[in-house]
Amino acid sequence: MTEFPDTTTTSDPSHDAPGEHGDDAAGYYTPGEPIADTKAPGGPIDDRWSTRKFEARLVNPANRRKLSVIIVGTGLAGASAAATLGEAGYVVKSFCYQDSPRRAHSIAAQGGINAAKNYKEDGDSVHRLFYDTVKGGDYRSRESNVYRLAEVSVNIIDQCVAQGVPFAREYGGLLDNRSFGGVQVSRTFYARGQTGQQLLLGAYQALERQVAAGTVTTYTRHEMLEVIVVDGKARGIIARDMVTGEIETHLADVVVLASGGYGNVFYLSTNAMGCNVTASWRAHRKGAYMANPCYTQIHPTCIPVSGSHQSKLTLMSESLRNDGRIWVPKNQADCTKDPRDIPEEDRDYYLERIYPSFGNLVPRDIASRAAKNVCDEGRGVGPEVEGVRRGVYLDFSAAIARLGKEGIEEKYDNLFDMYERITGENPYEVPMRIYPAVHYVMGGLWVDYDLQSSIPGLFVTGEANFSDHGANRLGASALMQGLADGYFVLPHTIRDYLADGPFEKVADDHPAVVEAQQSVRSRIDHFLNNNGTRSVDSYHRELGNIMWEYCGMERTEDGLKKAIDLIRTLKDDFWRNVKVLGTNESLNQSLEKAGRVADFFELGELMCIDALNRRESCGGHFRAESQTEDGEALRHDETFAYVAAWEFAGDPESNGMGTPVLHKEDLVYTAIEMKQRSYK
Amino acid sequence: MVKGARSTRSTIALKMLMAVSGIIFILFVLLHMYGNLKAFAGHDAYNEYAEHLRTIGEPMLPHAGLLWVIRTVLVVSLVVHVWAAVTLWHRAGKARTVKYQVKKNAASSFSSRFMRWGGLTLLVFIVWHLLNFTIGKVNVSGGATNDPYNLLVDSFDVWWLTLIYLVAMAALGLHLHHGVWSSAQTLGLTNNAKARRNAKTLGWIVAVVIAGGFSLVPVFVLAGVISK
Amino acid sequence: MRLTLKIWRQPNAEAAGAMHTYEIDGVSEDMSFLEMLDVLNEDLIAKGEDPVAFDSDCREGICGMCGLMINGQAHGPEVTTTCQLHMRSFKDGDEIVIEPWRADAFPVMKDLVVDRGAFDRIIQAGGYISVNTGSAPEAHSVPVPRDDAMRAFNVATCIGCGACVAACPNGSASLFMGAKITHLGELPQGQPERDSRVVDMVAQHDHEGFGGCTNIGECTAACPKEIPLDVISRLNWDLHAAMRHGH
Numbered sequence A: 001m002t003e004f005p006d007t008t009t010t011s012d013p014s015h016d017a018p019g020e021h022g023d024d025a026a027g028y029y030t031p032g033e034p035i036a037d038t039k040a041p042g043g044p045i046d047d048r049w050s051t052r053k054f055e056a057r058l059v060n061p062a063n064r065r066k067l068s069v070i071i072v073g074t075g076l077a078g079a080s081a082a083a084t085l086g087e088a089g090y091v092v093k094s095f096c097y098q099d100s101p102r103r104a105h106s107i108a109a110q111g112g113i114n115a116a117k118n119y120k121e122d123g124d125s126v127h128r129l130f131y132d133t134v135k136g137g138d139y140r141s142r143e144s145n146v147y148r149l150a151e152v153s154v155n156i157i158d159q160c161v162a163q164g165v166p167f168a169r170e171y172g173g174l175l176d177n178r179s180f181g182g183v184q185v186s187r188t189f190y191a192r193g194q195t196g197q198q199l200l201l202g203a204y205q206a207l208e209r210q211v212a213a214g215t216v217t218t219y220t221r222h223e224m225l226e227v228i229v230v231d232g233k234a235r236g237i238i239a240r241d242m243v244t245g246e247i248e249t250h251l252a253d254v255v256v257l258a259s260g261g262y263g264n265v266f267y268l269s270t271n272a273m274g275c276n277v278t279a280s281w282r283a284h285r286k287g288a289y290m291a292n293p294c295y296t297q298i299h300p301t302c303i304p305v306s307g308s309h310q311s312k313l314t315l316m317s318e319s320l321r322n323d324g325r326i327w328v329p330k331n332q333a334d335c336t337k338d339p340r341d342i343p344e345e346d347r348d349y350y351l352e353r354i355y356p357s358f359g360n361l362v363p364r365d366i367a368s369r370a371a372k373n374v375c376d377e378g379r380g381v382g383p384e385v386e387g388v389r390r391g392v393y394l395d396f397s398a399a400i401a402r403l404g405k406e407g408i409e410e411k412y413d414n415l416f417d418m419y420e421r422i423t424g425e426n427p428y429e430v431p432m433r434i435y436p437a438v439h440y441v442m443g444g445l446w447v448d449y450d451l452q453s454s455i456p457g458l459f460v461t462g463e464a465n466f467s468d469h470g471a472n473r474l475g476a477s478a479l480m481q482g483l484a485d486g487y488f489v490l491p492h493t494i495r496d497y498l499a500d501g502p503f504e505k506v507a508d509d510h511p512a513v514v515e516a517q518q519s520v521r522s523r524i525d526h527f528l529n530n531n532g533t534r535s536v537d538s539y540h541r542e543l544g545n546i547m548w549e550y551c552g553m554e555r556t557e558d559g560l561k562k563a564i565d566l567i568r569t570l571k572d573d574f575w576r577n578v579k580v581l582g583t584n585e586s587l588n589q590s591l592e593k594a595g596r597v598a599d600f601f602e603l604g605e606l607m608c609i610d611a612l613n614r615r616e617s618c619g620g621h622f623r624a625e626s627q628t629e630d631g632e633a634l635r636h637d638e639t640f641a642y643v644a645a646w647e648f649a650g651d652p653e654s655n656g657m658g659t660p661v662l663h664k665e666d667l668v669y670t671a672i673e674m675k676q677r678s679y680k
Numbered sequence B: 001m002v003k004g005a006r007s008t009r010s011t012i013a014l015k016m017l018m019a020v021s022g023i024i025f026i027l028f029v030l031l032h033m034y035g036n037l038k039a040f041a042g043h044d045a046y047n048e049y050a051e052h053l054r055t056i057g058e059p060m061l062p063h064a065g066l067l068w069v070i071r072t073v074l075v076v077s078l079v080v081h082v083w084a085a086v087t088l089w090h091r092a093g094k095a096r097t098v099k100y101q102v103k104k105n106a107a108s109s110f111s112s113r114f115m116r117w118g119g120l121t122l123l124v125f126i127v128w129h130l131l132n133f134t135i136g137k138v139n140v141s142g143g144a145t146n147d148p149y150n151l152l153v154d155s156f157d158v159w160w161l162t163l164i165y166l167v168a169m170a171a172l173g174l175h176l177h178h179g180v181w182s183s184a185q186t187l188g189l190t191n192n193a194k195a196r197r198n199a200k201t202l203g204w205i206v207a208v209v210i211a212g213g214f215s216l217v218p219v220f221v222l223a224g225v226i227s228k
Numbered sequence C: 001m002r003l004t005l006k007i008w009r010q011p012n013a014e015a016a017g018a019m020h021t022y023e024i025d026g027v028s029e030d031m032s033f034l035e036m037l038d039v040l041n042e043d044l045i046a047k048g049e050d051p052v053a054f055d056s057d058c059r060e061g062i063c064g065m066c067g068l069m070i071n072g073q074a075h076g077p078e079v080t081t082t083c084q085l086h087m088r089s090f091k092d093g094d095e096i097v098i099e100p101w102r103a104d105a106f107p108v109m110k111d112l113v114v115d116r117g118a119f120d121r122i123i124q125a126g127g128y129i130s131v132n133t134g135s136a137p138e139a140h141s142v143p144v145p146r147d148d149a150m151r152a153f154n155v156a157t158c159i160g161c162g163a164c165v166a167a168c169p170n171g172s173a174s175l176f177m178g179a180k181i182t183h184l185g186e187l188p189q190g191q192p193e194r195d196s197r198v199v200d201m202v203a204q205h206d207h208e209g210f211g212g213c214t215n216i217g218e219c220t221a222a223c224p225k226e227i228p229l230d231v232i233s234r235l236n237w238d239l240h241a242a243m244r245h246g247h
């Protein structure tokens, strides 16, 4: 990992409101028409979803068999949607790039899933979950979407329990809860440290049940490389069979993207190796707006980087912050000592010190930045990588004294094992070392209340869309969103669209199909015939370094402008000089990666432009120019309370990004009052 | 997808047949071993026992009636056991036609991996054994064959015959060591770690008792303790 | 450290394969096994040779995508997944033999990549609880004893990696199947379909060409999630019960 630049703060940052400096991103984009979500009904917030469900037109069961749905992605969002739409009787095709739907990246989620069940009777409610999520997102999410999310959260738990998801239980046989990152109620349901796995297996099994029933067909080891848009409507996709190399056309009445997040633009992240932006980016190039791409979540509890060979970072569940205490030595001189020899009074439990009421449980962005700050001060611990010790202690000795080793084992056994395997250190004896890493992206394709993108007939669910988390996601909310979208939201909203179907059949040789096919083929041909000198991975790593350095935990105007230049130069070099061996007609992992990295380049550039435009600090997006006197994030609601929805304006044929067009969707809060976040 | 699946047509059903027939064998060999040990009681007691076997149940059953019942059960079990073993062996062969260049065994006992060859050894042994003592009544020393006790002693006075028997008993011991726990597992009786440990212990006990018990007679004949 | 790697190379499913030998230097003990292979692949690409194809995705031991036979052991010498195996388990000068999972039900597609679709089809045969979205009762309406829930969870952690099949001398998938049967069979929600589930899954297992289990126990030793042999007993018990109920 490269060193993070020293950022200079302006003299009186709290007055450094945008406007005074003009538009940071001027010249990098074209202002466009404002947009709005036209689908959410008005009226009291708690009636909106039932109103929308009632108003959404029905499709009679006999007609459903004539309607076809393509779903790209089999994570929580995709698998749950495929299963539910299959049950309803639609003809569903489900795609994933792994060898089985069960391996989608959702499987890796550890901590848990939120739901407003209020089983603990500790003051939780739909409204409080809504409130916490909007506040957690730093008032940059759409309130009607978030309210709906909180509302259906309770159904998710019922559904999963009925499927046999083995959630943790209390002795009385009822479900257990824990409190999780940044909230003061216990509403997180969990299955030890493997909640995502168990939820995904539930959805996967429901999906496979529909495969057996004949309503869903799965296409594994298939990568979607293009959307087919006919007469302004999404009507299919081009997918490459990753084993035979065949470029296949799949047509349908509607297309759903549930293709997950793009954190891998940073190369090192906690995401799976294959996570990519290709599905979303191809849709973006065909007209789907990309919203808030710069909102990235950096997770505070990851295992620090050990060397340059590193291919990915491993997350230690956030739940560890419930029992572990985070500290660094007060004195730089102690940083190389055995932590057990550092006396209590020489330890700085900095989160507990700075944020006494939330302590170790402050939201992720705050915890991450605080860790960065103490390491930048030279008080980091662990091995020195490129001159800096990037690590802080996460100490369980107090918890072990309180709960006993068995108590800790029962809660975190697999995480402790994993830590030991990776670092060679036993966390029951020596405090863990952690450091922030890229983890989740709040940005994604723009969707309306129906989860429909700006291309009619193209729906986007799960992490791939932007809607529910604003500028920062609370822990245990992504799983909730994925399943809410797939089980309970999309199946209702999509029927309103399908009620107009079946649409006119698209011929295999329709110009739109041919064009999409050709675009895919010409990219593949380019890579294979390029005869360059550098491997795809080496470009990806370099791009990742740029992104982490300039568009990571802290962003500045100068840094972002520099990053854009660097990305453009590197991208040019990539297209001229990348080396991909082998053929298309076989399993070719370099070829797969080349396509993904090509799209990451364009996305990276847009992320920097978006970050440049947003001269405020909100949630995961921290602009050094916008902070309070004591270094906390400072929002500018009067200027930036909008969703930045970017329209692609490059030449679709070439690899140029062009000058993207910015459409603003104003965020209006009726059920909640915008406040500066404070966790002190 | 398989349509109209039946439990009875599965590999597991085959395994259950093996387990049941195997358990029948175990009961038989236990009894048989007990009978053999009568050799220590001397010529008359042993022959009386052999005769008794043939007269149980008379007059309800014809002469040697129970013996025939047992024989029938044994033959059926043997056919079933061997047929199932061969079928499973064949399936396993087809399940992995390309072998590993290097393959380590991390946890399995030698006995578990020797089941098939050991079973084959037992089959050959049984054929020879029946020729030796029941069907053919071969007396390699050339003595009389109509006196069970004498036939026994004559046979094991020959060192290589004793050796064959001891090898067979080793095979039997191994077969039982795995077979006992394995049949418990196949019948679904080892649903937790404790039950599994118990079944494995029982396997050791049965193996040692039966293989050891059977070996006593040939060894003691050869050693001259048991003699005509 | 410096290592000699013997790796199975096979261009595609139809082609014949063979072992190839590669030398690799500068491997650090903090690398994961797959990162070591990444380094090898960068070398190969630089030399213009086709990189070695192997599967991985999460690289944190949960997706089940990775899986190599390393020196004759599925996932290598530690009880973990290949992606979580670190080079500190090897030493300078070691020779490492790397092969794909071998089972006819898992055909090799390229080099070290195999097709485990058979596992999905076993799940399709009945590895689920039939409940349509929206028709679930309130989650607290059926309490589940904590021990049952824990046991269900412990075996539900199977990641479908296929190491059990790879390690089993019979090429049997009984551990994988038993884990799912036990997970669902342990919960009240799983009871209604218990008989048909086991019968259908076992039939599919056999149909896919996996071997029968003879209780050898290599599977559980190779399983990165330490699924115990109990699940096979449970599988047998459930099939037995289904038989008695006339399925």
Ligand SMILES: Cc1cc2nc3c(=O)[nH]c(=O)nc-3n(C[C@H](O)[C@H](O)[C@H](O)COP(=O)(O)OP(=O)(O)OC[C@H]3O[C@@H](n4cnc5c(N)ncnc54)[C@H](O)[C@@H]3O)c2cc1C
Pocket (backbone or CB within 6 Å): A072, A073, A074, A075, A076, A077, A078, A095, A096, A097, A098, A101, A103, A104, A105, A106, A107, A108, A109, A110, A111, A112, A113, A195, A196, A222, A223, A224, A225, A258, A259, A260, A261, A270, A271, A272, A275, A276, A278, A279, A315, A439, A440, A461, A462, A463, A464, A475, A476, A477, A478, A479, A480, A482
């Ligand atoms: C380590 C980790 C821990 C986490 N822990 C938590 C937690 O405790 N709680 C929580 O709420 N959230 C957590 N999250 C976040 C959460 O897991 C994800 O945001 C969520 O699972 C995303 O689900 P999804 O269905 O949108 O996408 P994914 O699960 O990422 O699925 C994407 C799918 O799209 C397919 N796909 C992608 N591109 C293509 C293409 N081009 N062609 C074909 N198919 C494609 C993939 O094959 C895959 O099936 C965690 C995330 C990580 C990385």
Ligand code: HEM
Pocket (backbone or CB within 6 Å): B015, B016, B018, B019, B020, B021, B022, B023, B025, B026, B029, B081, B082, B085, B086, B112, B115, B116, B118, B119, B120, B122, B123, B126, B175, B178, B179, B180, B182, B183, B184, B186, B187, C214, C215
């Ligand atoms: C005559 C004495 C024999 C006895 C007492 C005996 C006993 C058993 C038992 C108890 C089992 C375990 C069944 C299970 O796993 O569920 C078994 C398995 C087996 N037996 Fe035998 N058997 C005998 C003979 C044979 C013979 C003659 C063969 C010949 C081919 C044979 C081959 C096998 C095989 C292949 C197995 C399966 C291996 C396994 O389960 O691990 N056995 N036997």
Ligand code: HEM
Pocket (backbone or CB within 6 Å): B029, B032, B036, B050, B067, B071, B074, B122, B126, B129, B130, B133, B134, B148, B152, B165, B172, B214, B215, B217, B218
């Ligand atoms: C050292 C060991 C053994 C000795 C000394 C021995 C001895 C004998 C004798 C003397 C008989 C004839 C009994 C009679 O006809 O009255 C006999 C029969 C038989 N033995 Fe053994 N036996 C031994 C081991 C075994 C083993 C291990 C098996 C099976 C695996 C076995 C299976 C049989 C069978 C099937 C018969 C035929 C019973 C009948 O149908 O009459 N024996 N044995």
Ligand code: SF4
Pocket (backbone or CB within 6 Å): C157, C158, C159, C160, C161, C162, C163, C164, C165, C175, C176, C179, C219, C222, C223, C224, C225, C226, C227
């Ligand atoms: S049972 Fe274990 S070895 Fe087998 S697939 Fe599951 S996790 Fe892998």
Ligand code: F3S
Pocket (backbone or CB within 6 Å): C167, C168, C169, C170, C171, C172, C173, C174, C175, C212, C213, C214, C215, C216, C217, C218, C219, C220, C229, C232
């Ligand atoms: S190794 Fe194979 S034989 Fe059975 S116990 Fe495991 S599946």
Ligand code: FES
Pocket (backbone or CB within 6 Å): C055, C056, C057, C058, C059, C060, C061, C062, C063, C064, C065, C066, C067, C081, C082, C083, C084
């Ligand atoms: S890559 Fe996911 S388990 Fe190894």
